Amino acid sequence: MTTTTDPGGVRSTAAPVSDTAVAGLRAALRGEVLTAADAGYDEHRRLWNGSIDGRPAVIARCTGADDVRAAIRFGRDEQLPIAVRSGGHSFPGLSTCDGGLVIDLRRMNRVRLDPDSRVAAVQAGVLLGELDERTQEHGLVVPAGIVSHTGLAGLTLGGGIGWVMRRDGLTVDSLLSADVVTADGEVVRAGEDENADLFWGLRGGGGNFGVVTGFRFRMHPLGPQVMAGATFWSTDDAERVLRFYRDWVAEGPDELMTIVVQRLAPALPVVPPELVGRPVVAVAACYAGDVDEGQRVLAPMRGFGTPVLDVVSPKPFVAHQKMFDPSFRHGCWYSVRSCDVARLSDDVIDVVVEFGRRITSPLSSVALWQMGGAVARVPDDATAFNGRSAGFTFNINGNTAGPDGFEEQRQWARDYWTALAPFHTGVYVNFLMEEGQARVRQAYGETKLRRLTALKRQYDPTNLFRRNQNIAPG
CATH class of the missing domain: 3.30.465.10 (Uridine Diphospho-n-acetylenolpyruvylglucosamine Reductase; domain 3)
Known part of the structure; x- marks a missing residue:
């Protein structure tokens, strides 16, 4: 018998699933049903975050809504923890479980x-x-x-x-x-x-x-060509770069979206060998409009100080969308801490500069997302998403290629986040790890959480779907 603790502190005890029950699920699904005895089980249980090693009892690879209905019925009847997977990109690995059922949607890709x-x-x-x-x-x-x-x-x-x-x-x-x-x-x-x-x-x-x-x-x-890419500076220049960046984006049009990145320069074809492994700060940008206008808007930032690398150019949007793919490969070990802040004050910049100098893993990084624009103009109560008034969102990744050094990097991310604590205004729910109900409450705020709790009682009163940033029904 396998006992697990799901988000929200809900304990789930999963008895071994009988061969008869699995055979019934196979008969009910058009898709594929996998257990540990089946070829392909290890392939389909793996997640993007290699630090998560869930071993579900059953994986239901659904082909449509009828398969999903049958899988839910099976999980409910067998009293199994249920996880739902699409891309499997959840930072805390909520798209898997131990001893339970994974409803895998990847075959539903039309x-x-x-x-x-x-x-x-x-x-x-x-x-x-x-x-x-x-x-x-x-x-x-x-x-x-x-x-x-x-x-x-x-x-x-x-x-x-x-x-x-x-x-x-x-x-x-x-x-x-x-x-x-x-x-x-x-x-x-x-x-x-x-x-x-x-x-x-x-x-x-x-x-x-x-x-x-x-x-x-x-x-x-949009596009298909956009003006996009990233400009890099030595981390020694980070304070000056961030102060200039703060003033520059404050006047930026809605078409301009930027992400400040801190990391060690990656070993990629566009990065000169002498720069690889050096600590850098970068401004990654995408201008969602006319390419020539984007070049004009981006020029002041690209021309500031002494960049060590500039890879901003007109390019297909689909190419720009893959820019970060090499930095977030499948199977690496990922740990994240996140928070929203209202603005890049001098004190916030001081924290950013200090902890940027402490990066030691080639896979650890910070992505500081510029918010605002159309996001902020939607009324706050229009959707359950909370944080439309945020100025910036931090995504602090303590990452490694495998278990070696992972604890050290995870602690760096936590220390960075803790140093920012006086400036926290909220958190983006998709950037949470398994951090407990207080953080879920922070992600939604009291008013929205009450409304979400009422919805949970209406649509899932037994908390069947609890492998998530859980909103308990009571």
């Missing part, structure tokens, strides 16, 4: 576009790169994240921050409707005019209310 009406119908197993490839054929985009092998579903349900959000809003701000299989096996559609309460909760409330099997999004014109 994308259907109506370019004339600018509507995309997307199944829940689609990755960001797969969606971008299709939409960019028509010069369109669904606002999403910055790593192409991220799963669209998890990113969307937490809110969705990315390269075009300052112009077009969060991913949830372009969501038109979602199809959901609830805990009781009912299939419902949620949108502004249908199950509007659930639609509100899905836009930021994560996977707490059911398994989303498909989305409909509004698409926006």
Whole structure:
């Protein structure tokens, strides 16, 4: 018998699953059912975060909503912990479990576009790169994240921050409707005019209310060429660069989106060998508009001080979307701490400079996201996502290629986050590890959490879906 503790402190005891029960699930699914005895089990249980080594009793590789319904019924009847996986990119590994059931949506990866009406119908197993490839054929985009092998579903349900959000809003701000299989096996559609309460909760409330099997999004014109890339300076210049950056972005248009990066210069073809391994600070940028205008807007930042490398240029948006892929490879060990801050005050910059100098792993990094623009103009109560008033969002990664040195890097990330504690204003739910209910409460705020709790009682009163940043029903 396997005993696990799920987010929210809910204890789940999973008895061994009988061969008869597994055979029944196989008969009920059009998709594939895997146990530890099956070829492919180890491949499909692995997650992006290599530090998570979950061993589910059963993996249900679903092909559609009927498969999802059958899998939920099986997990409920067998009293198994249930995890839901799309891209498997969850930092804390919430898309797996020990001794339970993983509902794997990756085979549900169809994308259907109506370019004339600018509507995309997307199944829940689609990755960001797969969606971008299709939409960019028509010069369109669904606002999403910055790593192409991220799963669209998890990113969307937490809110969705990315390269075009300052112009077009969060991913949830372009969501038109979602199809959901609830805990009781009912299939419902949620949108502004249908199950509007659930639609509100899905836009930021994560996977707490059911398994989303498909989305409909509004698409926006973009590219296919954009002015984008990154400019690097030595970390010795970080304080001057950050002070200039702070003033420069304050006057930036909505089309401009930037992420400040701290790291050791990576061993990539575009990086000169003599720069590899040196601590740097970079401003990564994407201008979601005219390429020539983007060049003009980016010129002051690119020309500041003495950059050691500049790889900003006109390029396909799909290429820019893959810029961070080499830094976040499958199988590396990842630990993150995150917080929102209102502004880059001198005191915040002092913390950033100090801890940037302490980076020792070639995979550890900080991504400091510029917020605002269209994100901030949506009324705060319009969606469950919390943090529209944030000035910047920190994503502090203490990462390694494997277990060697991981504890040291994880502690560096925690110490960095702790040093920023006087300036915390909130946290983006998709950047949480398993940090407890106090942090979930911080992610949503008291008012939204009360509303989300009421929704949880309505749609999942037994907390069947608790492998998430959990909103308990009581």
